[in-house]
Amino acid sequence: MLGSDGMPSVGERRKSVLHRREAWEGRLCILPWLVGFVVFTAGPMLASAYFAFTKFDALSAPEWIGLGNFVDMVTKDDLFWVSLYNTAYYTSLSIPLYLLIALCAAMALNVRYPSVSIFRTVFYLPSITPSVASAILWLMIFQPDYGLLNTFLTWIHLPTRQWLFDPQVAKLVFVIMGIWGIGNFMVIFLAGLQSIPEHLYEAAAIDGAGWWARLRHVTLPMLSPIIFFNLVIGIIGSFQVFTAAYIITDGGPVNSTLFYVLYLWNNAFQFFEMGYASALAWVLFVVVLIFTFIQFKLANRWVYYEGDLRSLEGT
Amino acid sequence: MTSFDRSPSDARRAISRRVILKFTGAGAALAAASLLQACGSTASTSTPVPLATAAPAAPAKPTTAPTTAPKATQAAVMTTTPQAAAQPTGEQITLNIAAVKVAQTVWVDSFQKIWGDYQKQNPNVKLQIEEDPFGGFDVKMLTAVAGGAIFDLIYGWGQWLPTWSERDVIQPLDSFMKQDKSFDITNYHQDYFETWKGKTYGIPWFVSLLYMYYNKSALHDAGADDPQDLEKQGKWTWENARAVAAKASKGTGVNRVYGIQNLIDSGSGVILAIAAPWAWGTDLYSSDMTKSLFADQKWIDAVQFQMDMIYTDHSEPLPSETKQEGGPSFLNGKMLMVFQYPSFNRTVVEGKPQFTVAEVPLPKGPGGRSAPILDNSWYFGAHTKYPDQVWKLNSYLIGPHGQELVVPLGERYPVDKRIKPTTEYPFESVDVINFTSTIGKPIPLIKPEAKFETAFTTAMDAIVLKQKTVQQGLTDLARQADDLLKG
Numbered sequence: 001m002l003g004s005d006g007m008p009s010v011g012e013r014r015k016s017v018l019h020r021r022e023a024w025e026g027r028l029c030i031l032p033w034l035v036g037f038v039v040f041t042a043g044p045m046l047a048s049a050y051f052a053f054t055k056f057d058a059l060s061a062p063e064w065i066g067l068g069n070f071v072d073m074v075t076k077d078d079l080f081w082v083s084l085y086n087t088a089y090y091t092s093l094s095i096p097l098y099l100l101i102a103l104c105a106a107m108a109l110n111v112r113y114p115s116v117s118i119f120r121t122v123f124y125l126p127s128i129t130p131s132v133a134s135a136i137l138w139l140m141i142f143q144p145d146y147g148l149l150n151t152f153l154t155w156i157h158l159p160t161r162q163w164l165f166d167p168q169v170a171k172l173v174f175v176i177m178g179i180w181g182i183g184n185f186m187v188i189f190l191a192g193l194q195s196i197p198e199h200l201y202e203a204a205a206i207d208g209a210g211w212w213a214r215l216r217h218v219t220l221p222m223l224s225p226i227i228f229f230n231l232v233i234g235i236i237g238s239f240q241v242f243t244a245a246y247i248i249t250d251g252g253p254v255n256s257t258l259f260y261v262l263y264l265w266n267n268a269f270q271f272f273e274m275g276y277a278s279a280l281a282w283v284l285f286v287v288v289l290i291f292t293f294i295q296f297k298l299a300n301r302w303v304y305y306e307g308d309l310r311s312l313e314g315t
Numbered sequence: 316m317t318s319f320d321r322s323p324s325d326a327r328r329a330i331s332r333r334v335i336l337k338f339t340g341a342g343a344a345l346a347a348a349s350l351l352q353a354c355g356s357t358a359s360t361s362t363p364v365p366l367a368t369a370a371p372a373a374p375a376k377p378t379t380a381p382t383t384a385p386k387a388t389q390a391a392v393m394t395t396t397p398q399a400a401a402q403p404t405g406e407q408i409t410l411n412i413a414a415v416k417v418a419q420t421v422w423v424d425s426f427q428k429i430w431g432d433y434q435k436q437n438p439n440v441k442l443q444i445e446e447d448p449f450g451g452f453d454v455k456m457l458t459a460v461a462g463g464a465i466f467d468l469i470y471g472w473g474q475w476l477p478t479w480s481e482r483d484v485i486q487p488l489d490s491f492m493k494q495d496k497s498f499d500i501t502n503y504h505q506d507y508f509e510t511w512k513g514k515t516y517g518i519p520w521f522v523s524l525l526y527m528y529y530n531k532s533a534l535h536d537a538g539a540d541d542p543q544d545l546e547k548q549g550k551w552t553w554e555n556a557r558a559v560a561a562k563a564s565k566g567t568g569v570n571r572v573y574g575i576q577n578l579i580d581s582g583s584g585v586i587l588a589i590a591a592p593w594a595w596g597t598d599l600y601s602s603d604m605t606k607s608l609f610a611d612q613k614w615i616d617a618v619q620f621q622m623d624m625i626y627t628d629h630s631e632p633l634p635s636e637t638k639q640e641g642g643p644s645f646l647n648g649k650m651l652m653v654f655q656y657p658s659f660n661r662t663v664v665e666g667k668p669q670f671t672v673a674e675v676p677l678p679k680g681p682g683g684r685s686a687p688i689l690d691n692s693w694y695f696g697a698h699t700k701y702p703d704q705v706w707k708l709n710s711y712l713i714g715p716h717g718q719e720l721v722v723p724l725g726e727r728y729p730v731d732k733r734i735k736p737t738t739e740y741p742f743e744s745v746d747v748i749n750f751t752s753t754i755g756k757p758i759p760l761i762k763p764e765a766k767f768e769t770a771f772t773t774a775m776d777a778i779v780l781k782q783k784t785v786q787q788g789l790t791d792l793a794r795q796a797d798d799l800l801k802g
Contacts, residue, residue: 059460252776
């Protein structure tokens with residue numbers, strides 16, 4: 001509002017000054033985070049993008065080799081393909097399995113009875129257990145010589161296996177181990193389930209829908225954004241599987257658990273091929289980006305957003 | 316009331332609060348900036364530990380970590396005492412020492428004394444110890460030095476030497492040895508010095524040699540020959556060791572008791588497996604280090620011999636069955652003969668086995684008899700500002716007083732000839748230690764040690780799991796090793 005002299009009123013001027021001050025104070029407050037982001041995230045990312053095109057051992061000056069690392073990766077490095085295959089195998093088996101189990105667990109826990117919160121806590125607990133501790137725990141189960149599983153199998157007169165030390169099944173064991181950590185997925189599913197309006201179920205029940213029909217036509221469509229979120233996050237996470245393999249098998253036996261990030265880590269911190277490791281990291285980034293892009297494209301076909309115009313058009 | 320409706324005095328109060336907030340924000344930002352600067356500075360890559368709580372140095376290789384001290388040593392070591400505290404001379408300096416962290420109380424106590432005595436003798440020198448676990452210690456040093464950290468003295472292990480020297484983490488000692496007139500090289504076993512490309516980087520302050528420990532009671536109960544008797548008769552060969560192992564193995568499934576440890580892949584990689592090809596008269600590389608020897612018939616025979624013990628005799632477990640638990644398998648009576656370095660002594664004592672333990676040198680093979688040596692030296696930081704002081708400290712560590720304290724800790728064989736080997740437990744034998752020292756042989760080193768170790772382990776896994784034949788696996792390994800040698 002202008003004053004009688006055509007200038008902003010005192011109130012307006014005061015407001016403007018206050019807005020500027022608040023803006024500066026806001027900037028000041030985010031400055032630590034901004035500095036941290038630039039120094040510890042954006043900086044290393046840009047640096048790794050540069051190193052990907054160099055031969056660099058982290059101790060001497062990087063030497064520019066253009067696309068050399070990428071060409072070597074694709075044409076000469078068998079372990080690159082092995083690690084990519086191992087990771088793809090793990091992802092393709094683990095993510096559908098984890099989502100299914102997490103959804104089932106969430107539905108089982110989405111009921112009202114007094115002790116349900118205890119069960120929810122129990123199911124979620126493994127997710128916050130340190131990964132090193134859980135890896136050692138699983139090792140005690142799958143250790144071929146005196147692990148719990150083989151001891152049990154021997155006890156009931158069933159054949160034992162080498163599990164983590166058998167190249168044929170080692171990856172599968174890692175998939176099984178990962179089930180323990182479905183708590184995060186489960187909690188998100190649970191939140192999604194609880195946000196589905198009760199009247200939809202009531203309406204479906206009035207129309208004669210049974211359990212399966214309610215699940216198929218109410219629960220799953222309403223939960224589809226949550227499933228999509230878990231799918232995207234899960235795939236990104238599964239491409240970065242590392243800790244358990246690093247601790248338990250170190251990529252063995254015979255590279256059967258050499259997952260991509262473990263191989264990347266080996267190159268960076270065992271072989272000190274930082275340039276090559278950076279190239280591997282950027283390839284992983286591109287692969288994940290492509291997968292995520294495809295998922296977003298496909299999401300239009302099956303994810304239902306309540307009130308979303310596209311969803312309404314599709315109905 | 317909104318802030319715009321306030322009276323001037325209210326506004327002043329409001330502004331006043333904002334000013335306070337502004338300064339608080341600025342202060343917080345400055346503090347955060349300082350923190351970031353500190354985090355990013357090279358000086359903070361290490362976390363110096365006060366001497367009083369420092370636990371430097373470690374045995375030759377990662378072992379289980381008993382927590383109680385052994386009985387007082389009856390070692391026949393030199394009994395020199397530290398000199399009286401010297402007067403402060405020159406400037407006050409701090410030496411940064413990167414040491415491997417250990418859990419064993421006896422090591423912690425001994426090294427506090429070692430460092431403490433040195434500081435008493437040299438009041439102008441402060442020793443600042445940074446400890447890190449053995450696993451990943453080599454990488455930590457490489458990254459820390461790359462980040463600008465300066466260490467004056469660094470705990471060393473032979474396998475790390477090539478990479479550290481090539482990457483300017485450490486420096487050679489030749490000029491120091493030459494310049495110091497009081498240093499008499501003839502006092503030391505020079506064969507055990509750690510060298511790379513003709514330069515000496517480490518004078519071991521103790522040496523570990525590989526022995527065989529065995530369950531005397533179980534072999535006796537099984538009616539098998541006793542390895543010590545065979546040794547006395549000159550019949551302690553791999554063939555006879557195989558016969559003993561086969562006779563003593565029994566049981567099935569998870570209850571199987573194996574006669575002997577799988578040597579070619581026990582999870583320890585080259586440092587153990589090397590004993591097999593050496594016994595068959597071959598090595599990792601040609602003497603001029605230009606070609607690998609894995610494709611040789613002797614290598615094939617050595618590995619095939621181990622494979623026969625696994626699959627024909629069933630006297631050796633699959634690698635998977637010992638990978639994580641070689642020591643405990645021996646202690647719980649599930650493996651009767653194991654290959655171990657002397658740091659295992661204390662593990663045995665702590666494990667309180669319900670059987671008689673004995674030790675013998677490694678069996679003789681068709682090509683002779685050798686025992687791998689693991690050296691533990693202190694390396695000089697490449698960028699130390701006080702090289703003379705570091706040399707002085709190192710001389711103290713490898714000298715009589717340092718040796719007097721470290722040799723009884725378990726690794727047993729002193730590099731200083733003036734100090735006699737020592738035993739502490741009933742199953743140890745000075746004769747075995749002395750004999751093994753005569754067949755001791757350093758493991759050949761190459762620069763991409765990590766890559767080689769990975770290739771070696773993978774190849775042995777593939778062979779032992781029968782994914783490849785012995786010949787095929789070793790031929791592939793030879794090709795990879797040759798590529799690594801070419802750099």
